[in-house]
Amino acid sequence: MTHLLSIVVAAPVVAAAILLCLPGSARVAVRVVSLLGATLSLAASVAVAWAYDRAAGGLQLVEDYALVPPLGIHLRLAVDGWGVPLLLLTGIIVVTGVLASWSVAKRDKDFFVLLLVLVAGVFGVFVSQDLFVFFLFYEIAVLPMYLLIGIWGASHEVPAAGPFRFAWRRFAVGGKEYAAMKLTLMLLVGSAAILVAMFLLWNEAGARTFDLAVLEGTRFSLTTQHVAFPLLWLGFGSLAGVFPFHTWSPDGHASAPTAVSMLHAGVLMKLGAFGVMRVGMVLLPDAAVVWAPAVGAVAVINILYGALCAAGQTDLKYIVAYSSVSHMGVVMLGAATMTANGWNGAVFQMFAHGIMTGLFFALVGIVYERAHTRTIARMGGFAHPLPAVAAFFTLACLSSLGLPGTAGFVAEFLVFVGAGQGAHAWWVVPGVLGAFVTAVYVLRACKTIFWGPPPTGEFAELADVRGTEWGAPLVLGASLVVFGVWPRFLLDYIDVASVAFLSRFPALP
Amino acid sequence: MTTPALLAVIAVCAPAAAALLLVLAPALRRQGAPAAVACIAASLASLGAALALALGRSPGEPAVRHVVPWLQAGSRTIAEVGVHVDGISAAMLVVVTLVALCVQVFSVAYMRGEARRGFGRYFAYHALFLFSMNLLVVAPNLLQLFVGWELVGLASYLLIGFYFAKPSAARAAVKAFWMTKLADMGILVGLVVLFVSTGSFEWTATPEPAVATAVTLLLFLGVMGKSAQFPLHVWLPDAMEGPTPVSALLHAATMVAAGVFLVVRAHPLFELAPTTGDVMLWVGAVTAAFAAGLALVQTDIKKVLAYSTCSQLGYMVAALGAGSAFAGFFHLGTHACFKALLFLAAGSVIHAVHSNELAEMGGLRRRMPLTAVAFGIGVLSLAGVPGLAGFFSKDLILTELEGRAGWVPWALLLLTAFATAFYMGRVFVLAFLGAPSARAGHAHEAGLAMTGPLIVLAVPSAVAGFFGGGLAAYVGASYEPHFGLTPLLASTLALAGIVAAVLVYGRGREVAFADALRRLDRAGAVDRAWKLLYSSALLWLSGVLGWFDRYVIDGLMNATGFATLEAGSAVRVVQTGRVRDYALAVVAGAILLSLWGVLS
Amino acid sequence: MTLENCILLATLLFAIGVYGLLTRRQAVAMLLCVELMLNASNLVFVAFARHAGGPGQILAMFALAITVAEVAVGLAIVLLLYRRHGHTAVDAASEARE
């Protein structure tokens, strides 16, 4: 029995605990400890990937600690084929996120403590095999976000308009507190739905256990499945940005500080999709098959709607945030196909989009720190002073629009193939159309920001990437290319789980 | 791995290594010169490998294949990557690497004025392009071709936008990417359809006829984008914002011909779909005629060549539509040589006079005799003057079209042949004959780095046509030049076109219908239509949806929050804050509960 | 000493407690009345445990412990109230509103 998974989850917690003991004035020590904790998690994740036997599949590296025996709650850690790439993703994003937050000035110790706690929650979700603990970690991952955005975020004006402008009387729409509150509330409403569904399953399984393996062994009644699945879909889906519960994402991501945006769009949204697939679809196969058309149709809306909304934005962070909504639609589309290729593509897209959007937000952070604006119309010619930023931004754009050779292509292509093989082949067309609209808005943004005559005036003396800022672009950019050129490394992990889970769907190929 | 496979791998990987080196070693790249050395060395290696590969093959030899699984999940292989060497890919590889090497050597001189950083960046892009193009050429299946296809698109985007400080260049780069990406959606969907119906992306896949029609139509959509077919051609003239050598390599000789190459490659599939063939025939013919018409009135030398490229690609597509893959492929090869030659010669001129405008040139034949001769060979070859390369391939196409679709495409292309000769004659007259303009007076021939490639390319542009039979045997087709009515008509028209151009423009006149064409060009109806679609449909929709999301969807969420807060305020009245009231409420609750218990 | 008698006694005590709770003004007095009511409920628990079995005594024990906690916090609040207002008449205090 190894303790690798414990290390993955505990390293950020321990680092956070050490941080609490450090004086707030020890600025370098705070950062170094955070970085060490994050790096240890990443290293352990890599070790997990190394130790996981891809041929055997199933749950591996199991650790089991009884938490509350009377209720059958165990801290049961194990990793399956889907978990490995997501652990790697989280590790990569965390390390680069810490590096990208090097310049946080305000209450930096608290910032890093919350960041690490959040990360521990994310890791926990991916490795817990007990639904209750899964949910517990899920909440741990969601809640620090409120403080992180509320304290360290940025506000902006949203003029009152539209049929619901009376609501502006009550709260300052666009403010960071507003964004934090909206994000937290919407996700908590989702959590409530999840909780209901969870206890429904617990009750019907009757084994007084939340163990996912046991629940998987239970064939729930159709009624239960049909009640629980939509609850789980919308509950987890609200975190995955499923239309129309995506509106926390643009405001939240736009308000959040760089590392938080990276983590949230890069990793937390994946928790939602992972939950829909791992808990919703795998535990409730009969309902999943019936609901798949709805899931897929909404995913298609997500893809096109998100992409079109992104094309209409003027704020750089909003563009990236809406692109996340669009790309998470690809994940959900892959999930809805109920095919091995589609599911592989969905999980691969979680990874690819996580890295890609992490890179985007890191670069936006770098640009914002220098130019103090995120309005793309005010920028122009930034490739002259910021060639490295321009290069990496272009790379992220290319992955975003699914250029072969980047991870984004592999993911989208697998999803499209899966959709073609699935019951609703027409999903391919809007999916591909979404990729085109993505090309339109990312390249336009890229052109507006970076191309054109050299900037003058306030932007003339911008400094290129330096010091620890190199961390995020280098690591994330390299990951995009490496996994795009060599997708097999991840696909082998993902596939073994997809195939095993799909075997629970007897009526399907 | 067999020797041919190894050679092909070298041809692909040498530029890849150069590109990787230049990306990973920014210090090297920023110095400029080492980047050019690395890039050209890689191209030399590629050319060497390609030549060894092509010469080492005897005609009719079976294809050599070496693949490794790429997109593999568990035990299921979705797609492989590797090399597929047969006559077509070997010949194409030679053409691509030869032109690329010439263009790169030419670029060393042409781009000398560039800052070091830019110089290095330029050659890094070139290495990336050559890698992508070779990857595309040796693709063992449709998916790898698509990968290369998209990557050459990327290289094209980067190279068109090379002068990114110029807003027009930036716009042109993005436009090129968008237009080709729009078309590539067809390929992507086609790939999915093909895979779903046959389970592979192989060249030999044989789906049912209906599926084959769908797949080929979708693939052809992509071809229309990449090979600039009407109405998706609008990006190509704009792409001339890139450096001239780039236009020669990507937007004349190789990249834009990738669409034609795709159809040649996937010929077995296209043979299953006669409907697609008809569509291609018409699209090709219309493109050829339309672009030739617009080429007549361009004042920018590169724009003339760009529309000419469009037009010639139309020839190739029409040939493919007529079912003659070899005719298309043959014209692809000859066109690559003479169009690259024309562009490089034009580049040489532009380098000398610092302008693209034909009006700024004139009388250059004295100051730049070598360039004039090279350009002249290109003009004659393109016009299809008997004996030169263009003559053979163009006549083959026209012969293939005889009797097709009521002779209309044939007639259109014949007319285009005349127009081609006429507009190329016009360019030659305006640039090289007559009296020199103010700028042209100081022009002079550049060094060997620029003239060398011109000489190298002029040779095949002149004589390649005589190897048509050999090429046909090499790729496993049959070709026998015959001299019937069509070649006679075509060569007569070609000569007539040139003579007419000399007669008209040599005397400083203008043809009567030029005004009409110029108006058509200015109106840019197709371009306008796309712009309208972009700004009025896409941007409008995105603006509306953005508003809708912010104020309706999100507004609903805000309204929910608002309602909750208001309800809270309303209910708050009962909270008096006095303990006794709360106690009374508790007791009242207890009474109600027990009442319920008693009554039930 | 039947179950009925015990419950009757408990009910009576509870009603007296309710009466006191609603009539007394000082916070401490109200606490005393709450004690009375809790005590009455404990009586019911124990009586049921005697006559019908079940975990009545355990519940009574828990109730006892909770009562102690309640008294501690309650008295602390009373003390605070006194320091703020100089008296412990609850009607005058309405801070719970905000």
Added chain:
Amino acid sequence: MTVDIAFWVAAAAMVISALFVVRSANLVHAVLWLAVTLLGTAVVFALLDAPFLAGVQVLTYVGGVVTLMVFGVMLTQRHDGSVASASNVQSLRGAAAAALLFTLLLVALLRSDLPSSAESLAPDTAELARTLLDEHLIAFEVLSLLLLAALVGAVALARRGDDERGASGLPRARPRARGEAE
């Protein structure tokens, strides 16, 4: 028979003392009357075969709670010794509510078919201890947490006013709530 007599005596004492608790004007007296009621309860517990609970009742209630109450009363009485008089303004409403509740419960009691067992079903102390620490362990632990929280809370609340008091130890004329300042 003896048991019955003991019960009725205890019951009568409890009711009477309870009435004094709610009616007595002097708070100290009221607390002492409460002690009598609680002691009566202890007796009834003992009669109901719950000797352990009877002991606990005496120890915690009579010994602990009542003492605490006395302290509380003494700490909050005015220094001049006068007693804040209990107002009977709302006694009618209180009496009505109490009577209504009592009647309802009485009706419920009369209509119920209550079990009655001749021999005791109450657990002995050993059994009680085992159930408490086995079956109800979580509740027990949670309860201990609650007690801790109450302890901390009580200390925090009681100390809160310290810094607001004037030098004399008497409350200021118009004390300001700390919460308002923040």
